[in-house]
Amino acid sequence: MPSESTELLQGTLDLLILKTLALQPMHGWGIAQRIQQVSQELLQVGQGSLYPALHRLEAKGWITSDWGPSENNRRAKFYSLTRQGRKQLGAELKNWKRIASAIALVIEEG
Amino acid sequence: MARHAAGLRRLLSRLFGPTNGDVDEELSYHIARQTELNIAAGMTPEEAERQALISFGGVEKAREECHQQWAAARMHSLVGDLQYAVRGLRRAPAFTIVTVLTFAIGIGTTTAVFSVVDRILFRSLLYYDASRLVSVGIVAPIEPQEFMLGYSYYEWQDHQTPFKSLTSWTGIQSCDLTERNALRLACAGVEASFLPTLGIGPLLGRNFTTEEDRPNAPKVVLISYSLWRSRHGADPSVVGRVISLDGKPARIIGVLNKDFELPTLEHADVLEPEAIDPASQRGANPGRVRWAFARLKPGVSIQQATAAVEPLFEQMLATVPPQFRKEVHLRVRPLRDRQLHDAKQAAWILLGAVVLMLMIACANVASLLLARAAARHREMAIRSALGASRLRIARQLVTESLAISLLGCAVGCVIGAVLLHVFISIAPEGVPLLQKAHIDLRVALFAVLASLVSGILFGVAPAMQRPNAESLAGRNIIGVSNTRARQLLVIGQIAASVVLLAGASLMMRSLWNLEQQPLGMSTRQLVTASISLGELHYGKPQQAMNFFQQLEARLRKLPGVEIVAISDSLPPGGWHHDQIYAGIRIEGRPLPAAGTGGRIAWRWVTPEYFSALDIPVVQGSPFSESDRNSSEHFIIVSQSLARYMFPNEDPVGRHLQPGLEGPWYTVVGLAADVKNGGLTGAEEPEYYRLRRNQPEDWGRNATLIVKTAFAPATTERWIRDEVVTLDNAVPVQTETMSERVSRFADRPRFEAALLSFFGLAGVLLAAIALYGLISFLVVQRTAEIGVRMALGASKGNVVRLMASQGVGLIAAGTFIGLVTALFGARAVSAVLFQVRPTDPLSFLTVALLLAVIAGVATCIPALRATSVQPMDALRRE
Numbered sequence: 001m002p003s004e005s006t007e008l009l010q011g012t013l014d015l016l017i018l019k020t021l022a023l024q025p026m027h028g029w030g031i032a033q034r035i036q037q038v039s040q041e042l043l044q045v046g047q048g049s050l051y052p053a054l055h056r057l058e059a060k061g062w063i064t065s066d067w068g069p070s071e072n073n074r075r076a077k078f079y080s081l082t083r084q085g086r087k088q089l090g091a092e093l094k095n096w097k098r099i100a101s102a103i104a105l106v107i108e109e110g
Numbered sequence: 111m112a113r114h115a116a117g118l119r120r121l122l123s124r125l126f127g128p129t130n131g132d133v134d135e136e137l138s139y140h141i142a143r144q145t146e147l148n149i150a151a152g153m154t155p156e157e158a159e160r161q162a163l164i165s166f167g168g169v170e171k172a173r174e175e176c177h178q179q180w181a182a183a184r185m186h187s188l189v190g191d192l193q194y195a196v197r198g199l200r201r202a203p204a205f206t207i208v209t210v211l212t213f214a215i216g217i218g219t220t221t222a223v224f225s226v227v228d229r230i231l232f233r234s235l236l237y238y239d240a241s242r243l244v245s246v247g248i249v250a251p252i253e254p255q256e257f258m259l260g261y262s263y264y265e266w267q268d269h270q271t272p273f274k275s276l277t278s279w280t281g282i283q284s285c286d287l288t289e290r291n292a293l294r295l296a297c298a299g300v301e302a303s304f305l306p307t308l309g310i311g312p313l314l315g316r317n318f319t320t321e322e323d324r325p326n327a328p329k330v331v332l333i334s335y336s337l338w339r340s341r342h343g344a345d346p347s348v349v350g351r352v353i354s355l356d357g358k359p360a361r362i363i364g365v366l367n368k369d370f371e372l373p374t375l376e377h378a379d380v381l382e383p384e385a386i387d388p389a390s391q392r393g394a395n396p397g398r399v400r401w402a403f404a405r406l407k408p409g410v411s412i413q414q415a416t417a418a419v420e421p422l423f424e425q426m427l428a429t430v431p432p433q434f435r436k437e438v439h440l441r442v443r444p445l446r447d448r449q450l451h452d453a454k455q456a457a458w459i460l461l462g463a464v465v466l467m468l469m470i471a472c473a474n475v476a477s478l479l480l481a482r483a484a485a486r487h488r489e490m491a492i493r494s495a496l497g498a499s500r501l502r503i504a505r506q507l508v509t510e511s512l513a514i515s516l517l518g519c520a521v522g523c524v525i526g527a528v529l530l531h532v533f534i535s536i537a538p539e540g541v542p543l544l545q546k547a548h549i550d551l552r553v554a555l556f557a558v559l560a561s562l563v564s565g566i567l568f569g570v571a572p573a574m575q576r577p578n579a580e581s582l583a584g585r586n587i588i589g590v591s592n593t594r595a596r597q598l599l600v601i602g603q604i605a606a607s608v609v610l611l612a613g614a615s616l617m618m619r620s621l622w623n624l625e626q627q628p629l630g631m632s633t634r635q636l637v638t639a640s641i642s643l644g645e646l647h648y649g650k651p652q653q654a655m656n657f658f659q660q661l662e663a664r665l666r667k668l669p670g671v672e673i674v675a676i677s678d679s680l681p682p683g684g685w686h687h688d689q690i691y692a693g694i695r696i697e698g699r700p701l702p703a704a705g706t707g708g709r710i711a712w713r714w715v716t717p718e719y720f721s722a723l724d725i726p727v728v729q730g731s732p733f734s735e736s737d738r739n740s741s742e743h744f745i746i747v748s749q750s751l752a753r754y755m756f757p758n759e760d761p762v763g764r765h766l767q768p769g770l771e772g773p774w775y776t777v778v779g780l781a782a783d784v785k786n787g788g789l790t791g792a793e794e795p796e797y798y799r800l801r802r803n804q805p806e807d808w809g810r811n812a813t814l815i816v817k818t819a820f821a822p823a824t825t826e827r828w829i830r831d832e833v834v835t836l837d838n839a840v841p842v843q844t845e846t847m848s849e850r851v852s853r854f855a856d857r858p859r860f861e862a863a864l865l866s867f868f869g870l871a872g873v874l875l876a877a878i879a880l881y882g883l884i885s886f887l888v889v890q891r892t893a894e895i896g897v898r899m900a901l902g903a904s905k906g907n908v909v910r911l912m913a914s915q916g917v918g919l920i921a922a923g924t925f926i927g928l929v930t931a932l933f934g935a936r937a938v939s940a941v942l943f944q945v946r947p948t949d950p951l952s953f954l955t956v957a958l959l960l961a962v963i964a965g966v967a968t969c970i971p972a973l974r975a976t977s978v979q980p981m982d983a984l985r986r987e
Contacts, residue, residue, distance in 0.1 A: 027136075027139065028136060028139075028140055029139065029140045029143045029144075032140075046167060047140060047165070047166040047167060048166065048167035048168060048171060048172045048175075051133075051136065051137060051140075051172050051173075051175070051176050052172060052175035052176050052178070052179050053179075054176075055128070055133075055175075055176040055177075055179040055180060058179075059179050059180045070139075072143075072146075074139060074142070075135070075139075076136075077132070077135070077136045077139070
């Protein structure tokens with residue numbers, strides 16, 4: 001495991017989960033793996049926070065869950081994006097880009 | 111199925127969060143996958159699992175947090191509010207039960223009565239574009255509904271302009287299905303254009319053709335849905351089958367729809383072509399009586415149509431004897447009005463009553479919710495201080511009201527269905543369409559909407575009161591506006607219940623008058639049997655006479671039977687012969703020059719009619735048994751007819767010719783007047799023709815009157831047995847005379863019962879609200895009462911102090927209610943019988959009844975105020 005993993009910024013985990021689920025329904029393990037892979041192992045999703053986040057998003061109605069067989073034929077809980085979640089993803093993406101460009105501006109100024 | 115299960119699980123987890131097992135399984139799946147990965151990387155299984163657990167972090171903590179997410183989300187959701195509301199309501203069961211019940215009573219009664227009234231007032235008729243259908247005809251003293259006569263009808267049909275089509279029918283006639291298991295049916299004779307004008311067609315087969323609607327055409331019929339089901343087992347191949355009607359073959363050419371109804375709502379089993387030759391009718395005067403209906407052309411109003419047929423009417427009027435013309439009028443009115451005539455008024459009264467009832471119930475719920483809001487003032491103040499926004503609190507309160515109103519709505523719908531069932535079972539036959547009333551979707555929706563609107567309204571009102579620091583301190587400083595609002599609500603409720611009670615009391619008085627009025631005859635120990643003989647076997651008067659004479663002889667031999675009389679109709683109401691006064695020729699006098707002279711009722715009777723009904727013959731003599739064998743004709747006139755016909759003369763011995771032609775009758779006596787226009791209708795002068803042992807005096811219909819010394823029920827059975835012995839295919843309808851009479855009061859009794867029910871329910875609700883308000887005031891002023899008592903106020907003083915608050919409300923409410931009722935009573939005056947709408951006794955009764963009930967509701971909590979212990983009360987401050 002690379003030691004140079006980055007702590008996630010507060011609130012960005014939701015965005016990452018929504019973005020990941022936008023591709024296809026997935027179980028918690030898959031989501032964690034996928035985020036690590038795509039970020040080239042830079043982003044480490046702490047399992048202690050992943051599952052509460054999934055449940056928070058589900059309680060808000062942005063994602064929904066269903067039990068189904070996984071790749072290795074065990075019962076796993078698959079999450080998928082709801083219509084509301086898709087809207088939320090759009091909003092959060094826009095918000096993120098705004099913040100990122102704002103931060104970039106400040107940093108490059110210095 | 112599996113999809114439903116998944117959906118249900120998702121719904122449940124959305125309401126209550128996932129189960130512990132769900133979260134555990136989810137987390138352990140993750141650890142298992144990590145363990146597999148570690149094993150693949152070369153660790154031993156034990157080490158792999160240990161590492162997986164370590165890298166996961168605290169499993170217990172994660173699980174806890176997963177559940178917490180749901181709880182946190184719930185705090186912000188409607189579901190959370192709902193749970194909170196349910197918990198709060200469960201903590202206050204008395205409040206919840208009373209409020210839900212109030213709601214339920216309001217919504218239940220509203221829904222039930224609205225379902226009844228809806229059919230009468232608002233439901234469209236079951237014809238195509240029914241608003242364009244009108245009833246057309248002339249109104250004359252002979253018949254209360256507009257009708258047409260054969261000779262002018264066809265003229266109208268040829269020359270009318272405002273109608274797309276004009277059709278008619280000749281009424282219901284009994285006919286017999288003369289097959290195995292013979293059956294008495296109701297046959298309606300209609301024109302071929304009848305169904306097309308109404309815009310409906312048969313379910314199976316086809317309508318008559320014009321050719322089939324000719325005299326001597328092979329007979330064809332349309333049968334009703336129920337006859338099709340009961341007689342032909344709903345066999346679709348019934349079309350084309352030949353049945354035997356009154357002994358003649360008739361081919362079934364179609365089956366009517368299940369919901370088919372005649373424009374007059376009468377029951378018919380068979381529609382047959384009236385098969386009348388227009389040519390012969392044009393020459394005849396007056397021709398066949400018929401009832402005409404028409405469909406207005408597009409864009410033509412009823413006024414325009416009336417104006418357009420006016421010339422035709424004038425033409426027809428020219429053929430009416432000049433002396434009658436003034437009493438004949440033209441009438442064109444909507445078919446619905448023709449159908450419902452007097453039921454409409456009662457329906458509006460009921461609707462008014464039910465609206466008042468709903469208002470009382472809603473006011474009650476409002477005042478209960480306000481009371482609850484007052485009691486929870488402190489709680490709200492604390493929540494507000496802890497940072498809950500007003501919107502948040504309002505949402506909470508609305509949710510709570512919604513929970514109550516929805517619950518009330520559910521219970522209310524059940525109550526409504528039950529009530530409707532009760533209404534239908536106690537309702538008299540005269541209420542049109544009631545048998546078909548049911549709680550329908552629109553009515554249910556109306557109830558749901560009413561409850562939702564009131565729920566939101568009453569939920570928001572208390573939330574609008576800004577909590578202040580004082581309430582936080584727990585002081586009982588409740589918004590003055592809250593109490594003021596509740597006082598106004600109570601006044602409104604009392605006023606509304608006074609109006610309802612006043613209506614009920616007027617109706618009760620009217621019913622009492624109706625039932626107590628002298629009928630002019632006795633009903634004691636009398637059994638009546640109505641018999642209508644079939645055309646096939648009793649078509650000749652001789653056959654009918656033989657049957658009735660044999661039956662009379664048999665009945666006389668029954669044990670306990672004292673008198674047997676035969677008539678063709680009975681007082682106090684229902685069908686009887688009618689003729690106009692001007693149609694009676696009096697020996698030695700010219701016919702009257704102008705006017706019909708009004709309607710005269712008459713009956714065929716046998717001599718014992720008068721002794722059976724105990725109608726005194728005040729002058730001359732009753733008919734005697736020997737008169738029955740006479741070749742002369744005899745007649746008895748009523749006192750009122752005698753006064754009219756022979757003022758200051760002795761009528762006995764005079765001669766009359768009741769039909770302007772035919773035999774002359776000798777007046778033998780004068781009978782006392784008897785009610786004959788129903789219980790409420792105007793009485794008509796009347797005469798009785800003696801039914802002799804001559805075929806010419808007999809017809810196929812007769813009513814037997816039997817006076818018995820035994821129990822009427824036993825005698826009824828014996829009479830039926832005797833009829834069956836004579837001819838088992840003859841239908842007979844028996845009932846006691848008292849049942850017959852009381853049936854005429856069924857309708858007013860039904861209305862009075864409904865209004866009284868509303869009135870009492872309304873008063874009860876108002877009393878509950880009053881009781882609640884005074885109790886609340888007592889609690890609120892506990893400290894003050896304590897101080898007063900400590901300073902030496904007597905218990906009497908305290909009761910007076912508290913009760914005076916209620917007395918003011920009662921007085922104000924009663925006053926407003928009485929004034930409103932005085933104005934409103936005019937609306938019901940049309941259905942009242944011998945009661946003035948301003949009847950002082952009725953209003954006094956209402957005021958007294960209300961004062962007693964409301965007084966009790968005030969005194970109970972006021973008396974409780976005296977049990978306040980001064981020390982306890984002072985310590986509370």
